[in-house]
Amino acid sequence: MLSIKDLKASIEDGTQILKGINLEVKPGEVHAIMGPNGSGKSTLSKVIAGHPAYKVDGGSVELDGKNLLEMEINERANSGLFISTQYPTEIPGVNNVEFLKMALNSKRAYLGLPEIGEDEFKKLCEEKMQLLEMDERYRERGVNDGMSGGEKKRNEILQMAILDPKVSFLDETDSGLDIDALRIVANGINHIMSPEKAVILVTHYQRLLDYIKPTYVHVLRHGKIILSGGPELALKLEEQGYDWIEE
Amino acid sequence: MDAVTRIQQIGMPRRNNELWTFFPVAKIPAQEYAGTGTATEAAASLPDFEKLIANETDFAALLPLAKNARTMVRTIPEGANEMAMLKCNDDFGHTVLDIGKGAHVSLEILDNKVQHEIVAERFDISVGEDADVEIFFANPASTLPLRFRHFRITQAANSMVRFSNILTDSGIGRISMDCDLNGEGATFDYRSLSILDNTASMHQRLTIRHNAPNTVSTQLARNLLSGSAYASYDGMVIVGEKCTKVNSGQLVNTILLSENASVSVKPVLKIYHDDVECTHGNTVGELDAEQMFYLVSRGIPKETAKKMLMASFAKETFYPLPETPAKKRLLQTLSV
Numbered sequence: 001m002l003s004i005k006d007l008k009a010s011i012e013d014g015t016q017i018l019k020g021i022n023l024e025v026k027p028g029e030v031h032a033i034m035g036p037n038g039s040g041k042s043t044l045s046k047v048i049a050g051h052p053a054y055k056v057d058g059g060s061v062e063l064d065g066k067n068l069l070e071m072e073i074n075e076r077a078n079s080g081l082f083i084s085t086q087y088p089t090e091i092p093g094v095n096n097v098e099f100l101k102m103a104l105n106s107k108r109a110y111l112g113l114p115e116i117g118e119d120e121f122k123k124l125c126e127e128k129m130q131l132l133e134m135d136e137r138y139r140e141r142g143v144n145d146g147m148s149g150g151e152k153k154r155n156e157i158l159q160m161a162i163l164d165p166k167v168s169f170l171d172e173t174d175s176g177l178d179i180d181a182l183r184i185v186a187n188g189i190n191h192i193m194s195p196e197k198a199v200i201l202v203t204h205y206q207r208l209l210d211y212i213k214p215t216y217v218h219v220l221r222h223g224k225i226i227l228s229g230g231p232e233l234a235l236k237l238e239e240q241g242y243d244w245i246e247e
Numbered sequence: 248m249d250a251v252t253r254i255q256q257i258g259m260p261r262r263n264n265e266l267w268t269f270f271p272v273a274k275i276p277a278q279e280y281a282g283t284g285t286a287t288e289a290a291a292s293l294p295d296f297e298k299l300i301a302n303e304t305d306f307a308a309l310l311p312l313a314k315n316a317r318t319m320v321r322t323i324p325e326g327a328n329e330m331a332m333l334k335c336n337d338d339f340g341h342t343v344l345d346i347g348k349g350a351h352v353s354l355e356i357l358d359n360k361v362q363h364e365i366v367a368e369r370f371d372i373s374v375g376e377d378a379d380v381e382i383f384f385a386n387p388a389s390t391l392p393l394r395f396r397h398f399r400i401t402q403a404a405n406s407m408v409r410f411s412n413i414l415t416d417s418g419i420g421r422i423s424m425d426c427d428l429n430g431e432g433a434t435f436d437y438r439s440l441s442i443l444d445n446t447a448s449m450h451q452r453l454t455i456r457h458n459a460p461n462t463v464s465t466q467l468a469r470n471l472l473s474g475s476a477y478a479s480y481d482g483m484v485i486v487g488e489k490c491t492k493v494n495s496g497q498l499v500n501t502i503l504l505s506e507n508a509s510v511s512v513k514p515v516l517k518i519y520h521d522d523v524e525c526t527h528g529n530t531v532g533e534l535d536a537e538q539m540f541y542l543v544s545r546g547i548p549k550e551t552a553k554k555m556l557m558a559s560f561a562k563e564t565f566y567p568l569p570e571t572p573a574k575k576r577l578l579q580t581l582s583v
Contacts, residue, residue, distance in 0.1 A: 049544050052536070077546035089541040093559025093566070102555070103545040110546065142559070143541075159545065 001027050001198055002167045007059035008223075009047040016057065017043040019223035025167065028195040032209055032234060033202045035220035036242050041202045042086055044220070045169045049083040050076055063167060077103075078110035080166030084156040084173055086202075091143040096155070097125060099143050100162050107163060128161040132188045149176025157188045164192070169200045174208040186211030206238040219245060248301040250312035260306045266423075267306075269479030269511045270450050274393060274419055275306075276364060288318035292343045293371055305452075307395040307423050310367040316341040323350050325375065330572060335359045340368040348375035348403075353572045356384040356396075367395040376403040376430060383573040385413040385580040392418045397425075404430025404459070411565060411573055413580055414441040414449050421450040428455070428462035437466040440564045440581075443476035443508075452481045457493045457523075464494075469564045470501040471557055472508035483515040486523050493520070497527040502534060502560055534560075558582075 002025040009018040017040045025031055033041055047054045048061050050073040061068045068076045077083075091099070105115045116124070129138065132154050144152045153173050160168050170189070174182055189212055193199055201212060209217075209231065217233040218225045219242065227233070227245050260267040260275060289312060290296040303309055316339035323329055325347035333342055334357040346352055359366070374380050382398075394416060402408060414420060426435050441449045455464045470478040484495045501510045514527035534556045542552035561581050568574040 049540075051540055051544075072549070073540065073543040074546050074548055077544055083544055089537045091538050091541065091556070091559060093563045094542075094555050099542070099545070099555070102547055102551065103542075106546040106548060106551070163545065 001025055001064060002200075003060075003062045004048075005060045005062075007044075007047065007061060008057040009043065009054045010057055011054060017054070017223055018047060020059070021220075021223070021225060023200075023218070023225065025198045025200060027198060029198050029215040030193070030212060031198070031200045032214040032217045033200060033220050033225075034204065034217060034234065034237055039221045040223040041220050042171050043223075045083050045085065045171045045200075045202065048076075048081065048169060049073065074106065075110070077163075077165075078107045082160050082163055082165035082168040084153075084160065084168070084170045086172045086175065088144045088152040088156055090145050090147075092145040094143050095139075096141050096143055097139045100125065100159060103159065104162055124162060128158055131161060131191055132158055133184050134158060150178060150181045153177055154181065154185055154188075157185050157192075161188060161192050166196070167198045167200070168192075169202075171202045172204070173201065174203055174205065182207065183211065206234050209234050221245070248297055250300055250303075250309040253300050253303060254306060254309050254313050257304060257306065257309075266304065266452060266481075268513065269481060270421060271419060271448055288320070289316075289341055289343065289371075292318060292320040305397065305423055305425075307367060307421060308369055308397040308399065308425075310395060311339040311341050311369040311397075314339040314367070316367075316369065318343060321345070323347055323352055325349055327351070329353070331355070332357055335368050338363050338366050342368070342370045342372075344370065344372045346372065346374045346378050346380055349377045350375065350380075352378070352380045354380065354382045355572075355576065356382065358384075358386040358389055363391075365393045365395075366391055368397070370396070370398045370400075372398065372400045372408075374400065374402045374406045374408055374433075376405060378403075378406045380407065381409040381411070381568075381571055381573040383409075383411040383577060385411075385577050387415070389416045390418060391416060391420075394418065394420045395423070396421070397423045400424070400426045400435070402426070402428050402430060402433040402435065405432040406430065407434045407436075409436045409438075409568060409571075409573065411438040411568065411577055412440070413577060414439065415443070416449065417445060417447050419448045419450075421452065423451075424453040424455075426453070426455045426464070427458055428464065429458045430462075431459045432461050433459065434463040436464070437468075438564050438568070439468045440561055441468070441470045441472070441478050442561065443470070443472050443474075443478060445474040445476065447474075448477045450479045450481070454483045454485065455495065457484070457486045457490045457495065459487075460489065460491045460493070462490065462493050464496075466497045467564060468499045469560065470499070470510055471504065471561060472501065472510060473504040475505075475507040477509050477511075479511040479513075481511075481513045481515075482527075483517070484525060484527075485517045486520055486525065488519045490520050491522045493523040493525070495523070495525040499529045500560075501529075501531045502557070503531060504534070504557075 004023040007021040010016040219227040260272045318341040320343045322345045327350045330353045
């Protein structure tokens, strides 16, 4: 489904952050990526999304056989990729619901589908907002405007729920969430997840993985995946940290 | 003294005159002022009219009077609640508006249909104690080659004036404002949005005089400039000697959407009292790259995302306004 091969990327000053990432994600799988701060986890998500601050030095990223790196940023999203960054950007003045509708209709246009009807969209929004226990005020607010960290993360998952991507890359979605919010967001992700889809979670803590059971856990360090294993690896990392791992 | 004589005294606008620093003065046609400039109707309706003209230094404030503009006088009585529209039907217009104590007024200024070489309007607005007034214009883009609008506003104690406008003309325009906050507790709020393209050139020159304690003024000008458009903002705030607890803020935000678009900003503060709070700020930049990325990363095409961010920047100018006809009209204009 998502195939990352020998992905290398650097920032403007030439410093290479990703030094050859390899990752195969199949439908129905949940991959957790863990690793110390500064290891390249957030960079990986942004490079896949096409953030202009990063230059791809080599490798490939394919989604269902199509090379994402050759696509425009919006085409990557419309092909089924969803990236939630660690610090979602605030866009005051762009209404949340109008933004969601515009994003959904952009995807539908890309897929050759007609625009969603007003009633159908309203129903879809209501259903997903209920799933994430979001109150009506979200409709009136600007995109992430003035939202707490937890509210922003919930808003990201609302977007994911509405856009219904094939592969979601969620960067530290659990940060800034209180215990209840963590449960709600995790339940939301589980609800959206299906055997045809895949999720990549970047996290520092086991607590998110208590709710969303990973198929595989990977350790990213110095721009490379240096260890992969099952869910038990996350428990070991939580207990012992990263120092025991030999690169 | 009449307006023609006064223009002869001060001379035609020049770039070395601080009121016209940024304006393309060469575009003002040198005309024979054939009018009498006596403006008898104006003289009859404005107190100390002679003195007012004799002390006037802004050509744009004198021009309509010099060209024999017909004066429209309107009095809004004490405590009245009115919505009104003003429209000038000639190249040169003069409006005198006397707003009574405690009145609530919503005033929209409409464009006239005149499409001549030069159009100039002058507004003398007196706002009574405790009155609450909104003045706004959001007209469709005009192709007038040269347009002047001059406002002289005097405010009594605890009055509130909210002045908002959207400027989209394709020619050369200038909004000038002399606002005197004469009564304690008076508040003046100015919000302007310029959306300019091609060779449009729009200039704002404001002088706000805090002549009483506890007066408040805010000035926000936002510019979205494409093509070779040029905008300038020249804002002066003067705080008088005994005017304690004055609060004033000037902010200009500009987004340059092309390499040839440009902006000039000049805030001037003259403060003659210590216990005041006056701020000024200016930002110039492009559309926020992270916001663009966020929208596009959700599948929205780049051009659409750009339009969404421009609309967001524009609408934010007026979001802080209360839910009044002005806000509704201004936001509606931006939604089209």
